[in-house]
Amino acid sequence: MMDYAIGHINYWLIIAVMMVGLYTLISRSNLIKKLAGLAMFQTAVILFYVSMGKVTGGTVPIMSTDYTVYSNPLPQVLMLTAIVVGVATTAVGFALVIRIKEAYDTVEEDQINIMDNQE
Amino acid sequence: MINDLILRVVTKWLSPTIILFALYVQFHGDYSPGGGFQAGVIFSSAILLYALTYGLDAALKVIPETALRVCASFGVLLYAGVGVASMIMGGNFLNYSVLANNPLTGQHIGIIVIELGVGITVAAVMILLFFTFARRVAPE
Amino acid sequence: MSLTINLVLLVFLLVMALAVLKTKHLFAMAMLFGLYSLLVAGLFVVLDAPDVAFTEAAVGTGISTVLMLVTLASIKDGHEAVSTGKTRVGPLIICVVMGGLLIFGTHDIAELGDIKSAPNQQVALHYIQQGQAETGVPNLVTAVLASYRGFDTLGEVTVVLTAGIGVLLLLGQRRKIHVKTRAGSNDK
Numbered sequence: 001m002m003d004y005a006i007g008h009i010n011y012w013l014i015i016a017v018m019m020v021g022l023y024t025l026i027s028r029s030n031l032i033k034k035l036a037g038l039a040m041f042q043t044a045v046i047l048f049y050v051s052m053g054k055v056t057g058g059t060v061p062i063m064s065t066d067y068t069v070y071s072n073p074l075p076q077v078l079m080l081t082a083i084v085v086g087v088a089t090t091a092v093g094f095a096l097v098i099r100i101k102e103a104y105d106t107v108e109e110d111q112i113n114i115m116d117n118q119e
Numbered sequence: 120m121i122n123d124l125i126l127r128v129v130t131k132w133l134s135p136t137i138i139l140f141a142l143y144v145q146f147h148g149d150y151s152p153g154g155g156f157q158a159g160v161i162f163s164s165a166i167l168l169y170a171l172t173y174g175l176d177a178a179l180k181v182i183p184e185t186a187l188r189v190c191a192s193f194g195v196l197l198y199a200g201v202g203v204a205s206m207i208m209g210g211n212f213l214n215y216s217v218l219a220n221n222p223l224t225g226q227h228i229g230i231i232v233i234e235l236g237v238g239i240t241v242a243a244v245m246i247l248l249f250f251t252f253a254r255r256v257a258p259e
Numbered sequence: 260m261s262l263t264i265n266l267v268l269l270v271f272l273l274v275m276a277l278a279v280l281k282t283k284h285l286f287a288m289a290m291l292f293g294l295y296s297l298l299v300a301g302l303f304v305v306l307d308a309p310d311v312a313f314t315e316a317a318v319g320t321g322i323s324t325v326l327m328l329v330t331l332a333s334i335k336d337g338h339e340a341v342s343t344g345k346t347r348v349g350p351l352i353i354c355v356v357m358g359g360l361l362i363f364g365t366h367d368i369a370e371l372g373d374i375k376s377a378p379n380q381q382v383a384l385h386y387i388q389q390g391q392a393e394t395g396v397p398n399l400v401t402a403v404l405a406s407y408r409g410f411d412t413l414g415e416v417t418v419v420l421t422a423g424i425g426v427l428l429l430l431g432q433r434r435k436i437h438v439k440t441r442a443g444s445n446d447k
Binding site for chain 1: 262265266269270272273276277279280285288289292295296299302303306307308309310311314315318319322323326327330331333334346347350351353354355357358361362365368369370371372373374376378379382383386387390391397398399400403404408411412415418419421422425426429430
Binding site: 191 | 309310313314317318321322325326329330332333393394395396397398400401402404405406409410412413416417419420422423426427430431
C-alpha cells in the first residue's frame with residue numbers, strides 16, 4: 001500500500017494542479033485570468049507526460065560511454081512540440097484580448113455578454 | 120527610455136553575451152541539450168532585454184521589421200527546401216541519408232541545416248510578436 | 260532523495276497555482292505565473308529532461324510572461340473586479356468529478372520510474388539502442404526530433420509562423436480601430 005502511494009503520489013499532485021488550472025479557466029470571468037488558467041492547464045499536462053518517461057537510476061538521454069541506463073527520450077520530444085504550440089496559442093489569445101478591449105472597452109466576460117444581448 | 124544607470128550598463132554588457140550563448144546552444148544541439156527552439160527563444164530574449172531598456176525605437180534600428188518578416192518565412196523555406204533537395208537527390212521527402220555520399224554525413228548535414236531553419240523562424244516570430252504588442256502601448 | 264525534491268517542488272507548484280487563482284491584482288498574477296513556469300522548469304530538470312526544461316524556462320518565463328505584462332500595459336487594467344472572486348458551485352463540481360475520474364484512471368499506470376512499463380519498452384528501446392548508430396548524433400532528443408520525426412517538427416515550425424501571421428493580422432494596424440460605436444450603452 002505504501003509503495004503504491006509513493007509510486008503514484010506524483011501523478012495525483014499533478015492532476016490536482018491540472019484541476020486548479022481548469023477551474024481558473026471556467027469560473028473566472030476576467031479574460032486575462034482565463035488565459036493564465038489555460039496556460040497553467042497546458043503546462044501541467046505536459047508535466048504529466050514527461051514524468052511518465054522517467055526511469056529510476058537512469059540519466060539524461062544523451063549517449064555517453066559512462067552510463068548504460070537512459071530515460072525515455074520519446075515523451076520529451078513530443079512535449080517540446082507541445083510547449084511551442086502552447087505559447088503560439090497564448091500569444092494569439094492575448095492579441096484577441098487587446099482587440100476585444102478596443103471594441104467593448106472591458107475585459108470582463110459578464111459585461112461583454114450583457115452588451116451583446118442588448119443589441 | 121529608462122534612466123537607471125545600472126540597468127543600461129548591465130544590459131549593454133549582457134545582450135551580446137546572451138546572443139553568443141544562443142549561438143552556442145544552436146550549434147551544439149547535437150552533443151548537449153539544445154537545438155533550434157531553445158536557441159531561437161534565447162536569441163529573442165536578448166533583443167527583448169535591449170528593447171525594454173533602451174526603448175522600442177532603438178531596438179527597431181538594430182533589427183528593422185521588414186527583415187524580421189523575411190527571416191520568419193525564410194526559416195520555414197529552408198526546412199522545406201532540405202526536404203525537396205533530398206527528393207531531388209533521389210530519396211524520399213526529408214530523407215537526409217541521400218544528401219552526401221556517406222549516409223551518416225548526410226544525416227549530420229540535414230540535421231544542422233534544419234535546426235538552423237527552426238532557430239531563425241522561432242527567433243524572428245518571437246521578436247515580431249513583442250514588437251507588434253509593444254506598438255499598442257500608449258506612450259505616457 | 261530525488262523523490263523528496265519532486266514532492267517539495269510539486270507542493271510549491273500547487274500553492275502557486277492556488278495563488279494565481281485567488282489573486283485580484285493582475286500584475287501580481289503575471290509575476291506568479293512566471294514563477295510557476297520556473298518551478299515547472301526545475302521539475303523537468305529533476306525528471307531528467309534538460310531540453311524540455313530549457314524550452315519551458317525560456318518560453319514560459321520569458322515570452323509568455325512578457326506578453327502578459329505588455330497586454331496588461333496596453334489595456335491599462337490592473338485590478339480584477341471584486342464581484343468575480345466568489346466560488347461557483349457548478350465549475351467546482353465539474354473539476355472535482357474530473358479530477359476523481361483521472362485519479363481513478365491512474366490506477367493502472369506503472370509506478371514512477373519503472374523501466375519495464377510499456378512506454379519505456381517498445382519504440383524508445385529502439386531509439387536508445389540504434390539512435391546514435393543510425394543518425395550519428397549523441398543527443399537522442401535532437402536525433403528523434405530532427406531525423407526520426409522530422410515531419411512533426413516541420414508542422415510545428417509552420418504553426419509558429421502561422422501564429423506570427425495571425426498576430427500581425429490582428430494587431431498590425433498603427434491606429435486603434437473601434438468596431439462598435441455605442442452611444443451611452445456602456446454600463447460598467
